Amino acid sequence: MATYRHDVLIIGSGAAGLTVALRMSPDARIALLSKGELTSASTYYAQGGVAAVMDQQDSLESHIKDTHVAGAGLCHEDAVRKTVENGPDAIRWLIDQGVGFTRFEEDGRQGFHLTREGGHSHRRVIHVADATGLAISGALIDQVGRRQNVELFEHRTAVDLIVQDGRCAGAYIHNPITGRTDVFLARAVVLATGGASKVYLYTSNPDVATGDGIAMAWRAGCRVSNMEFMQFHPTCLYHPKAKSFLVTEAIRGEGGHLLLPDGSRFMHQFHERGELAPRDVVARAIDFEMKRLGADCLYLDISHRPADFIINHFPTVYAKCLQLGIDITRDPIPVVPAAHYTCGGVITDMHGRTDLPGLYAIGETAFTGLHGANRMASNSLLECFVFGQAASEDISAQLKTLPEPRNAPEWDDSLVTDSDEDxxxxxxxxxxxxxxxxxxxxxxxxxxxxxxxxxxxxxxxxxxxxxxxxxxxxxxxxxxxxxxxxxxxxxxxxxxxxxxxxxxxxxxxxxxxxxxxxxxxxxxx
Known part of the structure; x- marks a missing residue:
């Protein structure tokens, strides 16, 4: 069994973890761990985009207000304001990293194409067609791969945090390929392990979303908050061969209709914004109608829009559905709600610091107070970039004064056996x-x-x-x-x-x- 020493240990390779690695001081020795491939985080699968005020018709105060409304009065003002006000800078940073956001040109005007999603009063979701997460993940992984101070470890599963003298000093990390459990020591540890939606039978999340960071922090003595607020995405593709495939909310943002099996619309009976109501309202409405009718699924229809528009704006959804015999330019998409986002998590301050000194939590693992009782669409990626920067700056500013961890005991499995009852x-x-x-x-x-x-x-x-x-x-x-x-x-x-x-x-x-x-x-x- 090996012992690794770094200045910073980042557990997780999604938007949050990658942002911390890229924003850190270049002289910091960083270990970045992924449970699978570097792309096996929820970020990679995100379709919609990043919410930020990028249009002159929009305003920061409008974005702040919409976030509070969606959060049902439970959002923290400091977290909302910090996230929204830093949104435009975060987008510019992403562009500098090589993210090629979708642009438009019409009637002599040109710029970034912005879409509108549930809970937003303006078009403010910047995106890369309907595969934004893939583009962001690819660009940031490419940048991290060029950093000589970042050592990448794939196929590693965190077991538990190491605590010395009341502060986090690293973690025990299991390598399923070798069967070893190694010691990773660091002056600062960042949990960027994503959410916990795999606790539910139906989820839009990849298999890695098992709440590892939240559970480890809890066992290490950190408080958690608002774990009852699990967001169910209203529209996941209902098909036996479509495991965890999310149908982007942007389809409703571009005029898609939710339909009952008889083809009638119903969302206007539940909310004045209809299909553009906050996600909790839409998911509950679909759940109610499915149970009322005994239906296996409902339908999302965008076929009334021009075929070229649909294919150009939603190429990922179009291609996936076509593989399964559904032509979304002509046919409605069968959909069901599925567990999607963990609004609660490990309590942090505005720098990402948890209750345990030396331990940070960023992104879906963390509870910053941004999302309140319901996350507004596309605010989550923005939170990763804003708080990822805040944490990296906080760590960088004090890195040289943080104590060097002592040697930790090796993982002892001498008294256990291989199971024959998996x-x-x-x-x-x-x-x-x-x-x-x-x-x-x-x-x-x-x-x-x-x-x-x-x-x-x-x-x-x-x-x-x-x-x-x-x-x-x-x-x-x-x-x-x-x-x-x-x-x-x-x-x-x-x-x-x-x-x-x-x-x-x-x-x-x-x-x-x-x-x-x-x-x-x-x-x-």
Whole structure:
């Protein structure tokens, strides 16, 4: 087993982690870890774009107001203002990194093409057709690959953080290829591991989104907040061969209609903005209509727009659907809601600092207060760039004064054996995701939540026993983290005695007058 030493350890290779690496002082020795390939982060799959004020008809105050409205009164003013005000600079930085955003030219005017998504009162989502995440991920990975001070480690799974003298000093990192668990020591550690939507049976997220950073930070003593606010994307492609394929919200932004199986529209019955209502409203409306009708899916139709427009604006969705026999220039797209974004997370300040000195959390892993009770479309990538810069500046400013970690004990697996019962892992994984979907999904009740908590308690004991006696694997580590995530979501949901934003509970359908965060403290566990 090996010990690695760096100045900064970044766990995660999405927009947040890559931004920190690129924004750091060039004399800092950086290790950047990815659970799979460098592209195996949620960023790579993002279709829509980045929300930022780039048009003279728009304003920072309008973007701020829209974010607060979407967040149902729970957004933190300092986080919203910091993110929005730094938006235009973040876009310029991305352009400097080589991101080729889609442009337009018509009637003698030219510039960046901006689209509009749910919750936005203006066109302010800058994009690269409908594959923005792929373009951003590619450009930033290319830039990181040129940095001599950044060492890249692919196919690594974080196990737990290393704490020395009350501060984070690194992490134990499992290498599934060699079977070793190595020690990575650093003066500062950045969790950029993404969200936790794989805790649900149906999700738009890649397989790596198992809440590893949130679970590790919780075990290390960090507070978490607002884990009950799990965003369900209203429109994921419903097809047996379309695993986790998201249908971009920009289709509704460009005039797409949501339809019942009989072809009739319904969103106007739920919100004055119709298809452009905030995501929680749209997802709940689709869920309601599916349950009312007993339908397996509903439909999203853009076929009334010109075929050339559809193919040029949504080439990724067009190509994917065509592979499955659906021509979106003529046919409606079958869609269902799916778990999409973790609005809560590890509590941080405006520099990305957590409760544990030396530990930072950025992006979907973090709770900055930006998203409130419901994330507004395309604010998430912007948060990665803004807070990634803030964290890198904070670390760089004090790097030389941070203590050098002492040697840490090697990972000891001498007293455990190889398991011959891996079926337990797959069974528990499936059981967890199914009851989270059934009992802790888009619409909740106290009774459902209590049932889910009872099952979580049983799984925790089973997994802890398994973890103690057998050699670890990536599947076991992810399951161990997902059970923590499931418990945090359920405990947070039981504490909130109201319906607000993404948390809709039939026992308490009204929203309370005072907006409060749900904060969980490990010592009170």
């Amino acid at each position: 079926v337990i892992i797959s069974h528990n994984w499936d059981e967890l995701r199914r009851f989270m979907w059934d009992y802790v999904g888009i619409v909740r009740t106290v009774k459902r939540l209590e049932r889910a908590m009872h099952r979580i308690d049983l799984l925790k004991r089973e997994i802890a026993e398994y973890y103690s006696n057998y050699r670890i694997s990536s599947d076991l580590l992810e399951l161990r983290n997902l059970v923590v995530i499931g418990e945090l979501i359920i405990r947070s949901a039981l504490q909130r005695r109201e319906s607000r934003g993404l948390h809709y509970i039939l026992d308490f359908p009204e929203m309370e007058a005072e907006a409060k965060d749900t904060i969980l403290v490990p010592d009170q566990d």
